[in-house]
Amino acid sequence: MELALLYSGGKDSSLAGLLLEEFYDVRLVTATFEITDDWQHAEQAADALGFPFETRVLEQSVAESAVDQMAEDGFPRNGIQQIHDHALEQVAGLDIDAIADGTRRDDRVPNVSRASAQSIEDRFEVDYIAPLSGFGRHAVDRLVEASFEVEAGPSEQIQKADYESELRTLLAERHGSEAVTAVFPEHEQTYVHGRR
Amino acid sequence: MELALLYSGGKDSSLAGLLLEEFYDVRLVTATFEITDDWQHAEQAADALGFPFETRVLEQSVAESAVDQMAEDGFPRNGIQQIHDHALEQVAGLDIDAIADGTRRDDRVPNVSRASAQSIEDRFEVDYIAPLSGFGRHAVDRLVEASFEVEAGPSEQIQKADYESELRTLLAERHGSEAVTAVFPEHEQTYVHGRR
Numbered sequence: 001m002e003l004a005l006l007y008s009g010g011k012d013s014s015l016a017g018l019l020l021e022e023f024y025d026v027r028l029v030t031a032t033f034e035i036t037d038d039w040q041h042a043e044q045a046a047d048a049l050g051f052p053f054e055t056r057v058l059e060q061s062v063a064e065s066a067v068d069q070m071a072e073d074g075f076p077r078n079g080i081q082q083i084h085d086h087a088l089e090q091v092a093g094l095d096i097d098a099i100a101d102g103t104r105r106d107d108r109v110p111n112v113s114r115a116s117a118q119s120i121e122d123r124f125e126v127d128y129i130a131p132l133s134g135f136g137r138h139a140v141d142r143l144v145e146a147s148f149e150v151e152a153g154p155s156e157q158i159q160k161a162d163y164e165s166e167l168r169t170l171l172a173e174r175h176g177s178e179a180v181t182a183v184f185p186e187h188e189q190t191y192v193h194g195r196r
Numbered sequence: 197m198e199l200a201l202l203y204s205g206g207k208d209s210s211l212a213g214l215l216l217e218e219f220y221d222v223r224l225v226t227a228t229f230e231i232t233d234d235w236q237h238a239e240q241a242a243d244a245l246g247f248p249f250e251t252r253v254l255e256q257s258v259a260e261s262a263v264d265q266m267a268e269d270g271f272p273r274n275g276i277q278q279i280h281d282h283a284l285e286q287v288a289g290l291d292i293d294a295i296a297d298g299t300r301r302d303d304r305v306p307n308v309s310r311a312s313a314q315s316i317e318d319r320f321e322v323d324y325i326a327p328l329s330g331f332g333r334h335a336v337d338r339l340v341e342a343s344f345e346v347e348a349g350p351s352e353q354i355q356k357a358d359y360e361s362e363l364r365t366l367l368a369e370r371h372g373s374e375a376v377t378a379v380f381p382e383h384e385q386t387y388v389h390g391r392r
Contacts, residue, residue, distance in 0.1 A: 022218060024337055098335060106312055114301055121332060130330030136313065138296060139323035143219055
């Protein structure tokens with residue numbers, strides 16, 4: 001069975017890949033607006049883990065709508081959720097049996113409700129799987145430590161390919177660099193270098 | 197890392213075992229009130245899958261309270277939930293790193309909310325994992341078909357070791373056989389015979 005996993009190069013989506021690989025032919029798919037080439041960091045991580053990799057280009061208008069929302073809100077949550085929902089639908093349109101992401105039980109955003117999951121499954125005739133949604137933060141951290149070589153650090157220094165780096169760039173263009181500081185508080189990101 | 201998985205011999209808890217075995221030393225634990233010896237069916241399934249097996253005896257008063265609740269409600273949901281919560285706490289008291297169960301995304305009962313999961317983790321200093329909670333019914337069915345030899349049939353004919361068979365017996369004793377028919381509508385159960 002063919003499964004496409006939304007992939008950032010970070011620990012959560014990498015662990016999701018390991019959980020699924022016994023049961024599916026997993027390919028890692030990184031969504032990009034082609035604003036930066038940060039998706040290449042995800043490709044490097046995918047290579048290090050030994051998974052097939054591809055990108056999926058999202059519409060620029062979705063990114064613009066999301067960063068405008070973020071600038072208005074002063075926090076990224078709603079904009080990130082918009083983009084995640086859009087990215088899932090784009091991946092669901094591939095010729096595959098199942099799609100997945102790295103959302104965890106304790107994540108506030110992105111969050112895919114049971115109703116949203118069912119809606120995607122019905123509209124696209126794919127299974128939607130969130131393999132980490134039954135794992136809390138502590139359990140994920142222990143499995144990551146046992147499974148990967150990880151680099152961690154402040155979010156603007158870690159080479160990672162989630163939507164954040166592209167959105168920071170677009171947010172600065174449209175709303176100034178002070179909007180970036182206001183919307184994205186300092187937080188730690190991770191990048192996976194390979195399996196242990 | 198040592199993990200105890202609440203186990204019934206059915207497809208869901210069996211699949212949960214397969215999902216976790218790459219990451220944990222999994223032992224299967226079947227909770228019993230010692231009302232019947234139906235736990236032996238779970239032991240046979242565990243042997244067929246190659247997992248260590250043990251039982252955990254629950255307090256009779258919990259079963260009595262649950263079946264009285266069921267008889268009053270006319271449906272099993274609240275009583276089943278009471279017993280599942282009690283069984284999880286009993287298993288969490290073992291000397292282990294993590295506990296798990298086979299609850300799925302689409303299950304109405306038993307259901308362990310995020311708050312309940314966090315509460316168990318805090319009180320018992322274990323990780324609580326629901327590895328199937330990110331999988332819908334269709335995805336579970338496909339993985340089960342690919343992974344196991346399964347027997348399916350009406351719930352009173354399948355040799356299984358979930359709480360239901362013991363509770364049927366106790367419910368009949370305390371409230372008569374007509375209460376069993378009223379509380380437990382006909383539904384299909386599964387029993388796992390081994391790996392494919």
